[in-house]
Amino acid sequence: AQSVTQLDSHVSVSEGTPVLLRCNYSSSYSPSLFWYVQHPNKGLQLLLKYTSAATLVKGINGFEAEFKKSETSFHLTKPSAHMSDAAEYFCVVSDIAGKSTFGDGTTLTVKP
Amino acid sequence: DAGVIQSPRHEVTEMGQEVTLRCKPISGHDYLFWYRQTMMRGLELLIYFNNNVPIDDSGMPEDRFSAKMPNASFSTLKIQPSEPRDSAVYFCASTLTGDNSPLHFGNGTRLTVT
Numbered sequence: 001a002q003s004v005t006q007l008d009s010h011v012s013v014s015e016g017t018p019v020l021l022r023c024n025y026s027s028s029y030s031p032s033l034f035w036y037v038q039h040p041n042k043g044l045q046l047l048l049k050y051t052s053a054a055t056l057v058k059g060i061n062g063f064e065a066e067f068k069k070s071e072t073s074f075h076l077t078k079p080s081a082h083m084s085d086a087a088e089y090f091c092v093v094s095d096i097a098g099k100s101t102f103g104d105g106t107t108l109t110v111k112p
Numbered sequence: 113d114a115g116v117i118q119s120p121r122h123e124v125t126e127m128g129q130e131v132t133l134r135c136k137p138i139s140g141h142d143y144l145f146w147y148r149q150t151m152m153r154g155l156e157l158l159i160y161f162n163n164n165v166p167i168d169d170s171g172m173p174e175d176r177f178s179a180k181m182p183n184a185s186f187s188t189l190k191i192q193p194s195e196p197r198d199s200a201v202y203f204c205a206s207t208l209t210g211d212n213s214p215l216h217f218g219n220g221t222r223l224t225v226t
Contacts (some may be wrong), residue, residue: 013166032212034215042219044203046215051212094212102154102155
Protein backbone atom coordinates (compact mmCIF):
# COMPACT_ATOMS: atom_id res chain seq x y z
CA ALA A 1 0.00 0.00 0.00
CA GLN A 2 1.13 3.54 -0.59
CA SER A 3 -0.04 6.96 0.51
CA VAL A 4 0.86 10.60 0.15
CA THR A 5 0.35 13.46 2.59
CA GLN A 6 0.74 17.06 1.54
CA LEU A 7 1.20 18.86 4.80
CA ASP A 8 -0.20 22.25 3.74
CA SER A 9 -3.42 22.79 1.83
CA HIS A 10 -2.53 26.44 1.19
CA VAL A 11 0.81 28.25 1.02
CA SER A 12 1.14 31.97 0.47
CA VAL A 13 4.44 33.69 -0.36
CA SER A 14 5.54 37.04 -1.67
CA GLU A 15 7.02 37.33 -5.13
CA GLY A 16 10.78 36.83 -5.00
CA THR A 17 10.77 34.83 -1.77
CA PRO A 18 11.43 31.08 -1.45
CA VAL A 19 8.75 28.45 -1.90
CA LEU A 20 8.48 25.27 0.17
CA LEU A 21 5.68 22.75 -0.46
CA ARG A 22 5.87 19.76 1.82
CA CYS A 23 5.12 16.15 0.96
CA ASN A 24 5.48 12.94 2.97
CA TYR A 25 4.85 9.51 1.55
CA SER A 26 4.61 5.91 2.60
CA SER A 27 5.39 2.94 0.40
CA SER A 28 6.29 -0.68 0.91
CA TYR A 29 9.10 -0.50 -1.64
CA SER A 30 11.31 2.05 -3.34
CA PRO A 31 8.82 4.44 -4.82
CA SER A 32 8.74 6.68 -7.83
CA LEU A 33 7.73 10.17 -6.79
CA PHE A 34 6.45 13.05 -8.83
CA TRP A 35 5.32 16.63 -8.49
CA TYR A 36 2.66 17.96 -10.85
CA VAL A 37 1.35 21.50 -11.25
CA GLN A 38 -2.17 22.47 -12.27
CA HIS A 39 -2.98 25.95 -13.46
CA PRO A 40 -6.62 27.06 -13.54
CA ASN A 41 -8.73 25.29 -16.18
CA LYS A 42 -5.81 23.16 -17.24
CA GLY A 43 -4.72 19.56 -16.87
CA LEU A 44 -1.89 18.51 -14.60
CA GLN A 45 1.63 19.03 -15.91
CA LEU A 46 4.73 17.18 -14.74
CA LEU A 47 7.17 19.38 -12.81
CA LEU A 48 9.74 16.75 -11.88
CA LYS A 49 10.19 13.11 -10.95
CA TYR A 50 12.37 11.05 -8.66
CA THR A 51 13.42 7.64 -9.92
CA SER A 52 16.38 6.73 -7.62
CA ALA A 53 19.09 8.15 -9.88
CA ALA A 54 19.75 11.18 -7.68
CA THR A 55 18.17 12.40 -4.47
CA LEU A 56 18.06 16.03 -5.60
CA VAL A 57 15.85 16.38 -8.62
CA LYS A 58 15.63 19.46 -10.79
CA GLY A 59 12.46 20.22 -12.68
CA ILE A 60 10.99 22.84 -14.91
CA ASN A 61 10.55 26.52 -14.05
CA GLY A 62 13.31 26.50 -11.43
CA PHE A 63 11.67 23.99 -9.10
CA GLU A 64 13.54 21.19 -7.41
CA ALA A 65 12.79 18.49 -4.86
CA GLU A 66 14.91 16.41 -2.52
CA PHE A 67 14.14 12.79 -1.76
CA LYS A 68 14.91 11.97 1.89
CA LYS A 69 14.34 8.31 2.57
CA SER A 70 14.99 8.59 6.32
CA GLU A 71 12.26 11.21 6.59
CA THR A 72 10.01 9.72 3.87
CA SER A 73 9.76 13.19 2.41
CA PHE A 74 9.88 14.74 -1.03
CA HIS A 75 9.49 18.47 -0.48
CA LEU A 76 9.28 20.86 -3.43
CA THR A 77 11.26 24.08 -3.36
CA LYS A 78 12.04 27.11 -5.48
CA PRO A 79 14.47 29.86 -4.47
CA SER A 80 12.40 32.76 -5.76
CA ALA A 81 8.67 32.72 -6.43
CA HIS A 82 7.19 34.27 -9.54
CA MET A 83 3.61 35.38 -10.02
CA SER A 84 3.18 32.71 -12.69
CA ASP A 85 3.90 30.01 -10.08
CA ALA A 86 0.48 30.53 -8.52
CA ALA A 87 -1.28 27.22 -9.06
CA GLU A 88 -2.16 23.96 -7.37
CA TYR A 89 0.62 21.44 -6.78
CA PHE A 90 0.23 17.69 -6.37
CA CYS A 91 2.70 15.23 -4.91
CA VAL A 92 2.29 11.73 -6.35
CA VAL A 93 3.71 8.30 -5.56
CA SER A 94 3.56 5.60 -8.21
CA ASP A 95 3.80 1.85 -7.83
CA ILE A 96 5.47 -0.62 -10.11
CA ALA A 97 2.19 -1.33 -11.88
CA GLY A 98 1.88 2.30 -12.88
CA LYS A 99 -0.94 3.14 -10.50
CA SER A 100 -0.51 6.58 -8.98
CA THR A 101 -1.63 7.88 -5.60
CA PHE A 102 -2.17 11.63 -5.44
CA GLY A 103 -1.88 13.94 -2.48
CA ASP A 104 -4.74 16.32 -1.77
CA GLY A 105 -2.90 19.21 -3.37
CA THR A 106 -1.39 22.48 -2.14
CA THR A 107 -2.63 25.77 -3.47
CA LEU A 108 0.22 28.23 -3.88
CA THR A 109 -0.62 31.92 -3.80
CA VAL A 110 2.03 34.45 -4.81
CA LYS A 111 1.55 38.01 -3.60
CA PRO A 112 3.03 40.94 -5.48
CA ASP B 113 3.31 15.00 -30.17
CA ALA B 114 -0.20 16.37 -29.71
CA GLY B 115 -0.51 15.13 -26.16
CA VAL B 116 -3.62 13.58 -24.66
CA ILE B 117 -6.71 14.92 -26.38
CA GLN B 118 -10.06 15.10 -24.65
CA SER B 119 -13.41 16.14 -26.05
CA PRO B 120 -15.56 18.01 -25.50
CA ARG B 121 -13.87 20.69 -23.37
CA HIS B 122 -17.17 21.67 -21.84
CA GLU B 123 -20.43 19.79 -21.60
CA VAL B 124 -23.67 21.11 -20.18
CA THR B 125 -26.58 18.71 -19.98
CA GLU B 126 -29.80 18.16 -18.13
CA MET B 127 -30.30 15.60 -15.43
CA GLY B 128 -31.22 12.23 -16.87
CA GLN B 129 -29.41 12.67 -20.14
CA GLU B 130 -26.60 10.44 -21.34
CA VAL B 131 -23.13 11.97 -21.44
CA THR B 132 -20.14 10.59 -23.32
CA LEU B 133 -16.63 11.88 -22.74
CA ARG B 134 -13.85 11.02 -25.16
CA CYS B 135 -10.12 10.59 -24.90
CA LYS B 136 -7.28 9.97 -27.31
CA PRO B 137 -4.11 8.95 -25.47
CA ILE B 138 -0.57 9.61 -26.61
CA SER B 139 0.42 7.17 -29.32
CA GLY B 140 2.39 4.24 -27.92
CA HIS B 141 1.22 4.65 -24.34
CA ASP B 142 -0.17 1.43 -22.90
CA TYR B 143 -1.90 2.77 -19.78
CA LEU B 144 -4.95 5.01 -19.78
CA PHE B 145 -6.57 6.53 -16.70
CA TRP B 146 -9.83 8.38 -16.09
CA TYR B 147 -9.90 10.81 -13.16
CA ARG B 148 -12.58 13.07 -11.74
CA GLN B 149 -11.78 16.31 -9.95
CA THR B 150 -14.12 18.26 -7.67
CA MET B 151 -13.57 20.84 -4.98
CA MET B 152 -15.03 18.55 -2.35
CA ARG B 153 -13.23 15.31 -3.15
CA GLY B 154 -10.15 16.45 -5.06
CA LEU B 155 -8.72 14.16 -7.73
CA GLU B 156 -10.25 10.67 -7.80
CA LEU B 157 -9.16 7.74 -9.96
CA LEU B 158 -12.22 6.24 -11.60
CA ILE B 159 -10.78 3.46 -13.77
CA TYR B 160 -7.64 2.54 -15.62
CA PHE B 161 -6.75 0.37 -18.59
CA ASN B 162 -3.62 -1.49 -19.60
CA ASN B 163 -3.37 -2.51 -23.24
CA ASN B 164 -7.06 -1.65 -23.68
CA VAL B 165 -8.13 -3.98 -20.85
CA PRO B 166 -9.79 -2.51 -17.73
CA ILE B 167 -7.55 -3.30 -14.76
CA ASP B 168 -9.21 -1.54 -11.85
CA ASP B 169 -12.65 0.05 -11.92
CA SER B 170 -13.12 0.22 -8.16
CA GLY B 171 -13.24 4.00 -8.34
CA MET B 172 -16.28 4.10 -10.59
CA PRO B 173 -18.95 5.60 -8.36
CA GLU B 174 -21.88 3.48 -9.47
CA ASP B 175 -23.44 1.55 -12.33
CA ARG B 176 -24.41 4.75 -14.09
CA PHE B 177 -20.75 5.10 -15.04
CA SER B 178 -19.09 2.94 -17.67
CA ALA B 179 -15.83 3.15 -19.60
CA LYS B 180 -14.56 1.45 -22.70
CA MET B 181 -11.34 1.31 -24.64
CA PRO B 182 -12.10 -0.35 -27.98
CA ASN B 183 -8.58 0.25 -29.30
CA ALA B 184 -5.24 1.71 -28.26
CA SER B 185 -6.08 5.19 -29.50
CA PHE B 186 -9.54 5.82 -28.08
CA SER B 187 -11.46 5.59 -24.84
CA THR B 188 -14.87 6.75 -23.67
CA LEU B 189 -16.42 7.43 -20.29
CA LYS B 190 -20.19 7.32 -20.30
CA ILE B 191 -22.66 8.46 -17.66
CA GLN B 192 -26.23 7.29 -18.07
CA PRO B 193 -28.38 8.77 -16.64
CA SER B 194 -26.47 11.84 -15.51
CA GLU B 195 -27.17 13.58 -12.19
CA PRO B 196 -26.23 17.03 -10.86
CA ARG B 197 -23.73 15.47 -8.44
CA ASP B 198 -21.76 14.20 -11.46
CA SER B 199 -20.77 17.79 -12.23
CA ALA B 200 -16.96 17.86 -12.17
CA VAL B 201 -13.90 18.07 -14.37
CA TYR B 202 -13.02 14.72 -15.88
CA PHE B 203 -9.42 14.09 -16.86
CA CYS B 204 -7.92 11.43 -19.03
CA ALA B 205 -4.24 10.57 -18.67
CA SER B 206 -1.90 8.12 -20.35
CA THR B 207 1.53 6.70 -19.65
CA LEU B 208 3.99 4.00 -20.59
CA THR B 209 4.69 0.85 -18.60
CA GLY B 210 7.18 1.49 -15.82
CA ASP B 211 6.94 3.00 -12.37
CA ASN B 212 9.06 5.99 -13.34
CA SER B 213 6.90 7.01 -16.26
CA PRO B 214 4.92 10.15 -15.58
CA LEU B 215 1.27 10.62 -16.38
CA HIS B 216 0.39 12.84 -19.30
CA PHE B 217 -2.92 14.59 -18.75
CA GLY B 218 -5.42 16.02 -21.16
CA ASN B 219 -6.95 19.43 -20.48
CA GLY B 220 -10.09 17.83 -19.10
CA THR B 221 -13.81 17.98 -19.80
CA ARG B 222 -15.82 20.25 -17.55
CA LEU B 223 -19.22 18.62 -17.07
CA THR B 224 -22.18 20.52 -15.72
CA VAL B 225 -25.41 18.64 -15.10
CA THR B 226 -28.40 20.88 -14.37
